[in-house]
Amino acid sequence: MSPSGHPRAPAPGTGGVTPPGNRWRASILTLFPEMFPGPLGLSLAGRALRDGRWSLDTHDIRAFATDRHRTVDDTPAGGGAGMVMRPDVLDTAIGEVLAEGDARPLIYLTPRGRLLDQATVRTLAAGPGCVLLCGRYEGIDQRVIEARGMVELSIGDYVLSGGETAALVLLDACVRLLPGVMGAAESATEESHGAEGLLEYPHYTRPAEWNGRAIPEVLLSGHHAEIARWRRAESERITKERRPDLWARHEAKHGGAGGMDGHPAAA
Template identity: 60%
Template sequence: MSDAPKSHGRKAVRLSPTPRELMTEAPVLARAWTAQVITLFPDAFPGVLGLSLTGKALQEGKWQLDTVPLRDFGEGRHRNVDDTPAGGGAGMVLRPDVMGAALETARRNIAPAAPILYLSPRGRRFDQSVARQLAQTPGVTLICGRFEGLDQRVLDHYGIAEVSMGDYVLTGGEIAAQALLDATVRLLPGVLGNAESVEEESFSHGLLEHPQYTRPATWQGLEIPPVLLSGHHGEIEKWRRAQSEEITRVRRPDLWEAHQKAREQGK
């Protein structure tokens, strides 16, 4: 069994393990932001993370991806990683001794301030604010669940926070891990070519993004709104703001209510 996780970027800096709670505040470090993924399917990575801007940033060393194959820490000749649920029931549960060994190995290769997150449908809903906070840490250790889940004692012992990508159930945490990392990595310094685009996109100010248009000016009988072609930047900004507010009010009443409360508190 190899003690070193499979790295898709620069080599990890070896530091002593100290698990932290979700979203521990930490200064941005000079070394590459590190993502560790404990998974039964390491070949699923980098997947889409190796493409486009995240892939380019990975190659340039702006961030590092280390996969930790859980099967390497399995017990016995067949490298078993799971067992039947205590108390009975369907399915299998990931063993605490196996996951604990994987975590101990992984945490030797990442900064202590990097949080440990378990991707789980019962966790806190992942959103843009969480992505922004994660981007300010040295990195993250992600646990991809399988089967009926992970022995609760692992979560309790390491103080691991659970994070959900939405109110639905996947067969495993790998797709969720890629989505979480994509949303976070794009916020790292130097990953996006135009930093202003981050400020203008959906959720950055608690609102959904306004409609976007480009050439040709007329397509299928539909025209670009005249204000966008006026060259009057003040009017364009007012139009975009009004569009964002209306779209948010109609499509996401929950976000609109939170936006209204924040605006009232800011007065």
């Protein structure tokens, strides 16, 4: 039992023993701990988890309910459909997971949150880790959001059944940026939503011609400066066509000097 008399959260069961020192640590508060690690147990993230480059512990919110039915929700104040997660249960759970002195941000994954972007991912990956609260039902009581100073993040303008899927997305984005996780360091920068805020250029590989479609000649030229210019131009074209919001932000950041004339090609 915890000092407060509530059942202690389950010990980490998805990533082995929590690594010591300053390794990146993720804690998940959820009604469905069995959803983790899920895909995070595979590929790069899974190997990094097994190697101890990061850790993952899950905590069942129902373990902190005080009644025999393990109730975590109640009807919304003011009426309306659905149920709302209780602030008292959530606060007890958070207090058990986020100890005093723990510098990790407490993130509530919600459609009304600020949109998760690569800059936020880089900031999170550079820190000690994060605590993710996965909501369900109609959401969680606003008072615990304010009392705990939660950071509200969204992964897109759509509604999911719960925050668990969003948590998987956020963690995947962060873990791949941790030291030693990706095989090639440059892969983390030359990709969609990289440092320049542009979408990624098209990729090609062998065979040189497939179904009547050839690889652009410049990519076979061996001229690295020309290849860099082509890739930059394609990134700009695709960003302007598909994400005018990103293009406007990119132009504002660079003083409106968008396009190849405003940016020297990489050598």
